[in-house]
Amino acid sequence: MIEMKDLSLVYPNGTQGLKNINVKINKGEFVVIVGLSGAGKSTFIRSINRLVTPTEGQLFVDDEDILKYKGKDLRKLRTKVGMIFQNYNLVKRSTVMKNVISGRLGHTGTLKSILNLYSKKDMALAYESLKRVNIEEKIYSRADQLSGGQQQRVSIARVLTQQPSVVLADEPVASLDPPTSHQVMKYLKKINSEDNITTIVNLHFIDMAMEYADRIIGMRAGEIVFDGPASKVNEKTFEEIYGRPIKEDDIRGGTEENVETP
Amino acid sequence: MNTIVPPKPPKSGVKTIRNIIIGIGMLALYIWTFATIEIPWDRIFSQRTIDNFDRVIPKLFSPDFTFASRVFEYMMETLFIAFTGSFMAAILAVPFGFFAASNINRNPFLNTLGKWILNADRTFPEILLALIFVVAIGPGAFAGVLAIAIHSVGMLGKLYSEVVESIDMNVVEAMEANGANKIQIFFYGIMPQVIPEFLSYAIYRFEIDVRASTVLGIIGAGGIGTLLVISSRNRNWDEVGMILLVIIIFVSIIDYISTFIRKRIV
Numbered sequence: 213m214i215e216m217k218d219l220s221l222v223y224p225n226g227t228q229g230l231k232n233i234n235v236k237i238n239k240g241e242f243v244v245i246v247g248l249s250g251a252g253k254s255t256f257i258r259s260i261n262r263l264v265t266p267t268e269g270q271l272f273v274d275d276e277d278i279l280k281y282k283g284k285d286l287r288k289l290r291t292k293v294g295m296i297f298q299n300y301n302l303v304k305r306s307t308v309m310k311n312v313i314s315g316r317l318g319h320t321g322t323l324k325s326i327l328n329l330y331s332k333k334d335m336a337l338a339y340e341s342l343k344r345v346n347i348e349e350k351i352y353s354r355a356d357q358l359s360g361g362q363q364q365r366v367s368i369a370r371v372l373t374q375q376p377s378v379v380l381a382d383e384p385v386a387s388l389d390p391p392t393s394h395q396v397m398k399y400l401k402k403i404n405s406e407d408n409i410t411t412i413v414n415l416h417f418i419d420m421a422m423e424y425a426d427r428i429i430g431m432r433a434g435e436i437v438f439d440g441p442a443s444k445v446n447e448k449t450f451e452e453i454y455g456r457p458i459k460e461d462d463i464r465g466g467t468e469e470n471v472e473t474p
Numbered sequence: 475m476n477t478i479v480p481p482k483p484p485k486s487g488v489k490t491i492r493n494i495i496i497g498i499g500m501l502a503l504y505i506w507t508f509a510t511i512e513i514p515w516d517r518i519f520s521q522r523t524i525d526n527f528d529r530v531i532p533k534l535f536s537p538d539f540t541f542a543s544r545v546f547e548y549m550m551e552t553l554f555i556a557f558t559g560s561f562m563a564a565i566l567a568v569p570f571g572f573f574a575a576s577n578i579n580r581n582p583f584l585n586t587l588g589k590w591i592l593n594a595d596r597t598f599p600e601i602l603l604a605l606i607f608v609v610a611i612g613p614g615a616f617a618g619v620l621a622i623a624i625h626s627v628g629m630l631g632k633l634y635s636e637v638v639e640s641i642d643m644n645v646v647e648a649m650e651a652n653g654a655n656k657i658q659i660f661f662y663g664i665m666p667q668v669i670p671e672f673l674s675y676a677i678y679r680f681e682i683d684v685r686a687s688t689v690l691g692i693i694g695a696g697g698i699g700t701l702l703v704i705s706s707r708n709r710n711w712d713e714v715g716m717i718l719l720v721i722i723i724f725v726s727i728i729d730y731i732s733t734f735i736r737k738r739i740v
Contacts, residue, residue: 261651291653301648306666314662318653326661367648374652 213239214260214378214410219269221255221434229255230266231434239377240408242401244415244425244442248454252434253414257380260412261293262286273378291318294376296400298383300363304356308347308366311355312338315373334373341372345399361392368399372407379403381413385420390466393417397424417464418450533711534718541716545701549720552697553728555615555690556683559622564676567627571634571672578638589635595628600686604695615696622683622690630679637671638664674736681732688721 214237221229229252237243245253258264259271262278270277278289294315302311316334317325324330330338342348345365350358355366364384371379381400385393397413401424404411415421421428421442428445430438430453438445438453447458454462517523572578574588604621611617641664649663691699698717705713 263647263651287653287655289653290651293651295648295651297644297648299644301642301644303645303663303666304642305670306662310662310666314649314654315652317649317655317658317662320658322655322657325658370652 213237213272213274214412215270215272216259217270217272219259219266219271221259221264221266221268228434229264230259233269233436235429235436235439237410237412239410240404241410242404242424242426243410243412243429244421244427245412245429245431246415246418246421246450246453247431248416251431253416253431254382255434256431257295257382257412257414260378260380261290261295263295287318291374292376293378293380294371294374296364296367296371296379296381296384298386300360300367302355302363302366302370305354307352307354308342308358309338309351311366312342312369312373315341315370318374337375338369338373341369342366344372344403345369359392360388361395364388364392364396365399368396368403372403376409378410378412381411383414383416385415385417385464390464393420393464394466400424417462418447418458419463419465421445530711534715536712537716537719538710538712539716541713542720545698545713545717545720548691548698548701549724551615552687552691552699553684553724555618555695555697556622556680556687558619559687560626560676560680560683562619562623563626563630563679564672566623567630567634568672570627570631571638574631574635575638577641577643589632592628592631592635595624596632598625598628600625600690601693604690605693608694613694613696618687618690618695618697621695622687625686626679626683630675633675634668634672637668637675641667670739674739677732677736677739681729684728685725688725 214235216233216235219233220231223229231252233256245256247253255264259266260273260278262281266279269279271279273289273293278286281289303314313330313334315338316330320330320334339348339351342351345368347358347362347365347369350362350366355363358366379400384400385396388396397420400411400413403409413424422445425442428438428440428442428449429436430449432453432455438449450458450462570588570592574585574592576585579585579588600621603624604618607617607620611620645663645667646659649659654662687697687699688702689699691697691701692703694700698721702714702717705711705717
């Protein structure tokens with residue numbers, strides 16, 4: 213469970229990233245955060261694994277205030293809160309396997325990881341994760357030989373290998389075409405329901421938010437301006453969140469059908 | 475079909491005038507230079523010069539092949555000096571490279587210090603360093619190795635730091651986000667990104683060092699330069715010819731191999 217109490221964040225340059233956020237996210241929920249760029253979506257999810265540190269308030273993950281965490285505690289938090297990025301952030305020159313096994317780094321001793329001495333269990337877990345996103349045949353390819361959608365699937369496999377209880381995804385489909393976007397969202401949804409992993413995704417496409425989310429949180433200027441189940445959301449709600457009429461750019465469109473597999 | 479020619483680039487009068495002034499200035503400089511210096515044409519084309527050329531040049535082009543095995547021996551020593559020096563530098567430059575990279579060493583004072591150390595190191599030519607080491611530890615190949623190594627660290631350290639500064643820091647962030655510690659991030663996130671470029675620069679530096687170490691022997695720091703200085707003092711121009719031939723062949727081969735390997739690496 214994640215709980216934010218009066219959480220605020222002011223960046224050193226004076227920008228208000230978050231403003232008095234009070235929210236509770238339950239175990240296993242699939243939450244989509246929507247808002248225009250600059251609304252504080254990234255700051256919101258990056259606070260949860262402390263890639264940024266809120267300046268005021270409290271943030272509880274599994275009933276522990278993580279804002280005080282440093283060093284070892286922080287690394288431990290990050291092993292259970294996995295993250296997926298817009299630009300996949302794989303080591304492009306390393307193989308898919310090496311990228312996926314790096315999800316185990318937080319669970320593995322320094323010396324063992326440097327010498328590549330992973331247990332059979334870890335190797336099996338990495339392979340299993342690759343299988344779950346249907347990309348196991350690329351296991352020994354270099355990451356830069358894969359397409360964008362494939363790279364994002366590898367990064368999902370990396371997060372799975374980490375065995376997290378929470379997955380944060382920061383604009384995971386912004387660099388992908390519509391069919392691949394749907395495919396990636398389907399995989400995220402799948403691991404959310406199969407492993408009961410709390411999943412928080414930043415999106416700015418309203419149709420995708422409505423299609424995949426259990427719950428939608430709308431943000432504007434660092435504040436939560438909407439919070440409710442996806443079933444109660446329509447275009448009007450989005451116009452209120454965005455503070456302007458819906459435009460073509462806000463809709464991803466397309467379906468998964470015409471995606472090249474895999 | 476009517477063809478539309480792209481519009482002419484805008485011309486600024488100030489620029490034209492500036493260019494004309496620069497042109498006149500350059501011309502004046504040349505005229506002034508040639509008008510004031512006295513070139514001793516009679517000495518350049520004197521009978522003595524022509525005799526010397528007559529004596530030396532044909533011998534340079536008829537190298538003494540009986541001398542080849544000795545030249546080869548010294549050339550190998552030169553290669554060893556260059557290789558050992560480059561190898562030492564390639565490793566020593568790694569910590570300097572990271573120290574001088576602004577995305578790793580975030581302390582602006584220490585970072586500037588790192589860059590400054592590398593800049594200062596590069597200002598010493600190999601030959602000067604070799605002179606110091608020949609005095610300090612005595613003549614021989616080891617003095618040459620140290621001179622090459624110390625000088626190369628300056629350049630490699632700077633090139634390495636530029637490589638490190640160009641890495642994808644998002645990867646580092648992703649590793650931080652999955653709970654890896656600093657050492658793990660270094661080996662998993664940073665090393666794979668920099669190793670191929672590091673290697674490529676180290677090989678390139680070896681190529682330069684082979685050329686640099688051919689002359690180190692002139693001041694007693696080992697290698698083929700030793701032979702070069704003896705043969706030219708004794709005016710054995712056919713031996714000098716042989717030495718030059720071997721140097722040219724070796725340097726060309728190494729350039730070729732180095733270019734080939736570097737293309738494959740990156």
